[in-house]
Amino acid sequence: MSEIVYPPPTGKPLGITPWFRFGASIIRPVLFAIAKRDWRGAENIPKSGPIICISNHISYLDPLVFAHFLHDNGRAPRFLGKAELFRIPLIGTVLRGAGQVPVERESPNARQAFEHAIAFLKAGHLLGVYPEGTLTRDPELWPMKAKTGVARLAIMTKTQVVPCAQWGAQAVLSPYGRKISLFPRRTFHVWAGEPLDFSRWYGREDDPVAIREATDYAMDALAALLEKIRGEHAPATRFDPASSEHPRIGNYKKKKKRK
Numbered sequence: 001m002s003e004i005v006y007p008p009p010t011g012k013p014l015g016i017t018p019w020f021r022f023g024a025s026i027i028r029p030v031l032f033a034i035a036k037r038d039w040r041g042a043e044n045i046p047k048s049g050p051i052i053c054i055s056n057h058i059s060y061l062d063p064l065v066f067a068h069f070l071h072d073n074g075r076a077p078r079f080l081g082k083a084e085l086f087r088i089p090l091i092g093t094v095l096r097g098a099g100q101v102p103v104e105r106e107s108p109n110a111r112q113a114f115e116h117a118i119a120f121l122k123a124g125h126l127l128g129v130y131p132e133g134t135l136t137r138d139p140e141l142w143p144m145k146a147k148t149g150v151a152r153l154a155i156m157t158k159t160q161v162v163p164c165a166q167w168g169a170q171a172v173l174s175p176y177g178r179k180i181s182l183f184p185r186r187t188f189h190v191w192a193g194e195p196l197d198f199s200r201w202y203g204r205e206d207d208p209v210a211i212r213e214a215t216d217y218a219m220d221a222l223a224a225l226l227e228k229i230r231g232e233h234a235p236a237t238r239f240d241p242a243s244s245e246h247p248r249i250g251n252y253k254k255k256k257k258r259k
Contacts, residue, residue: 003119004115004116004118004119005119005122005123006099006119006120006122006123006125007123008123008124008125009048009076009123009124009125009126011076012074013070013071013073013074013075013076014047014048014074014075014076014126015075015076015077015078015099015125015126016076017076017097017098017099018097019093019094019096019097019098020076020097020098020099022094022097023094023098024067024071024076027064027067027068028068028071031064031065031068031188034172034180034182034185034186035168035172035185035186035187035188036185036186036187036188037068037069037072037187037188037190038168038187038188038189038190038191039069039072039073039190039191040189040190040191040192041164041191041192041193042072042073042074042192044162044192044193044194044195045070045073045074045075045126045162045192047074047075048124049124050120050121050122050123050124050125050126050127050157050159051075051126051127051159051160051161051162051195052121052126052127052129052150052153052154052159052160052161052162053066053070053077053126053127053128053129053161053162053163053164053192054128054129054130054131054150054161054162054163054164054218054222055128055129055130055163055164055165055166055190055222056130056132056136056142056143056165056166056222056223056226057130057132057134057135057136058135058136058141058166058167058169058170058175059135059169059170059172059173059174059175059177060135060173060176060177061169061172061173062130062166062169063079063081063128065166065168065169065188065190066128066164066166066190067079067128068188069164069188069190069192070126070128075126076098076099076126077125077126077127077128078099078100078101078120078125078126078127078128079100079101079127079128079129080100080101080102080103080113080116080117080127080129081095081100081101081102081103082102082103083102083103083104085102086100086102099125101113101116114149114152114153117129117153118153118156118157121153121157121159122157129149129150129153131146131147131149131150131215131218131219131222132144132146132147132241133146133147133149134241135175135176136175136239137239137241137244138235138238138239139239140235141170141175142223142226142234142235142238142239143219143222143223143226143234143238144238144239144240144241145216145219145238145239145240145241145242146215146218146219147215148211148212148214148215150215150218151198151201151211151214151215151217151218152205152211154196154198154214154218155198155201155202155203155204155205155210155211155214156205158198158199158202160195160196160197160198161195161196161198161218162192162193162194162195162196163192163193163196163218163221163222163225164190164191164192164193164222164225165189165190165191165193165222165225165226165228165229166188166189166190167189167226167229167230168186168187168188168189169188171186172186189229191225191228191229193221193224193225196217196218196221198214198217201213201214219238223238
């Protein structure tokens with residue numbers, strides 16, 4: 001596979017494309033209409049240069065809310081999204097035109113997504129990542145034990161990671177739900193924490209123990225931010241999807257109902 005190269009981000013917000021602007025012009029007014037915003041910690045997101053922003057995953061609305069937050073604070077992010085979305089007419093066109101990249105999850109082709117992520121960072125883009133790789137299976141919607149990709153990426157590229165905790169989207173569209181709940185009017189919370197320092201693990205991207213430590217470090221930071229938003233304590237033991245009866249990705253509730 002030849003090296004993937006992306007042009008550096010331009011425009012305002014940084015990284016905007018015509019298709020990104022088109023999508024934002026439609027989505028942002030809708031999000032403004034259906035919920036209030038509680039954006040905090042924008043000072044922790046650099047105005048330029050490569051950065052990885054990670055978030056917990058609680059609703060299908062999350063990417064829209066997360067992108068809204070980043071857009072409002074000066075950056076047009078790049079995401080690695082599930083390939084199914086890119087097959088939907090018009091939506092797929094907008095996503096590709098906005099610079100997003102499809103990922104065939106749980107397949108040999110998933111490695112290509114990692115190469116795209118590296119290329120985005122080399123070009124100076126902001127990369128948005130959901131470390132869990134799917135909606136949380138935790139019964140109370142706390143962050144799960146995550147995949148190790150984001151830690152490996154941060155260590156290999158020596159890029160800082162900004163944790164961004166989200167809450168509120170699940171009240172408008174419940175996990176795996178299809179019905180939008182508009183009343184009473186909810187609040188979308190997105191709080192960005194201070195950048196995380198992975199330097200203690202530099203050069204150890206092939207060490208499974210180090211990668212797991214770095215991953216847990218990132219998820220601990222996300223959980224701590226979410227605790228502040230919710231005013232509650234996260235479970236002492238994080239939900240582990242690998243030891244669950246549910247499939248690793250996809251709508252496990254729907255599959256369970258079919259049995």
